[in-house]
Amino acid sequence: MDFYKMQGIGNDFVFIEDFNNEIQEECELAKKVCDRHFGIGADGLVIVRKSDLANAKMVIINADGSRASMCGNAIRCFGKYVYEHKIVKDLKFSVETGDGVKEIEIILEKDKVKYVRVYMGKPSYAGADIPLVNMENLIGKEITVDGKTYKMTTVLMGVPHTIIFQENEEYDVIADGSKLEKLPMFKEGSNINFVKIIDKTHIRVDTWERGAGATLACGTGCSASVVVAKKFGLVDNIEEIFVKAPGGELVIEVLGDDVHMKGPAEVVFQGKITI
Known part of the structure; x- marks a missing residue:
């Protein structure tokens, strides 16, 4: 072949x-x-x-x-x-x-x-779309797993992505991502993205992908991370945001509800x- x-x-x-x-x-x-x-x-x-x-x-x-x-x-x-x-x-x-x-x-x-x-496409926070189990949405909610607390937001961006901003605590993509991927609230599992805000136009994203593990980059994850960062006002409300992943850089454009990569x-x- x-x-x-x-x-x-x-x-x-x-x-x-x-x-x-x-x-x-x-x-x-x-x-x-x-x-x-x-x-x-x-x-x-x-x-x-x-x-x-x-x-x-x-x-x-x-x-x-x-x-x-x-x-x-x-x-x-x-x-x-x-x-x-x-x-x-x-x-x-x-x-x-x-x-x-x-x-x-x-x-x-x-x-x-x-x-x-x-x-x-357009992102969705609706629990039925992601899909979540018996939850209307998961936006900025603190979830404690094995004694560690994560502030999580999950959005459907083609596939489900959970965003966790690295503020005062560092996360390990493999250890934390593998633990969070299959939480009971996720009916079909979730990709897990650990996001660091560099400045108002640049972010870094490290992703644990369901079915693949820690990868050098995830396009839907970078897109979802920008969408959520904009929602919380962590980056400028301009069209282009630059996203650094371990394997390189993407440009994510958010035009209204429409997302381009x-x-x-x-x-x-x-x-x-x-x-």
């Missing part, structure tokens, strides 16, 4: 094409190819398919075999992939995801893809894998 390995500021994915829907047991395939010792190694598997709703369809499966409805870094890589492989021809096109149809814009520099800009995507290598 032919594959491409791609990364978006350190969040890495294996890309394969399946235009005739021939792949069986795709969740098991994801676990195999994403294994960093016995496979290619990645945070997730991305399958490129035809769509009846958009110009192309993105299916993403986490490294542990669980399905994800949306991933910001993956969809930037997806945009670059389908453009450079001439699956789409225009600089603006649509992609079907598990979170609906997303609008993509390719930004060129000297005829090369420099950035991919993605319309991420802009950043790079790179091909790491290509090859064949026996399955």
Whole structure:
């Protein structure tokens, strides 16, 4: 099977094409190819398919075999992939995801893809959307787990993200994130983002992703973190906020209720894998 390995500021994915829907047991395939010792190694598997709703369809499966409805870094890589492989021809096109149809814009520099800009949709704090168990919302609420208190806000930004601002206490992404991901209040689990405000236009985000663990970047998590930081007045109410993740930087634009993400995507290598 032919594959491409791609990364978006350190969040890495294996890309394969399946235009005739021939792949069986795709969740098991994801676990195999994403294994960093016995496979290619990645945070997730991305399958490129035809769509009846958009110009192309993105299916993403986490490294542990669980399905994800949306991933910001993956969809930037997806945009670059389908453009450079001439699956789409225009600089603006649509992609079907598990979170609906997303609008993509390719930004060129000297005829090369420099950035991919993605319309991420509108955030929701509604407990039914996230979904939360018997909770109308989770906004600025203090939750104590194993004697440690966390002030948490959860928002749906394609997938559920819980935001914790690092103010007077430092958090460990692995130790704290793995503990909070599957709290009983989260019906389907939650990604956990630890956010540090650098200044009024810059923040840092470290993310524990459900199904993948601590990653070098999370596009939906960076988007959600900006949305919540704006809600609490922790950053300026301007369009562009710069977000630093361990793997690099993204630009998040909030235009009213609409969220856009802009950043790079790179091909790491290509090859064949026996399955």
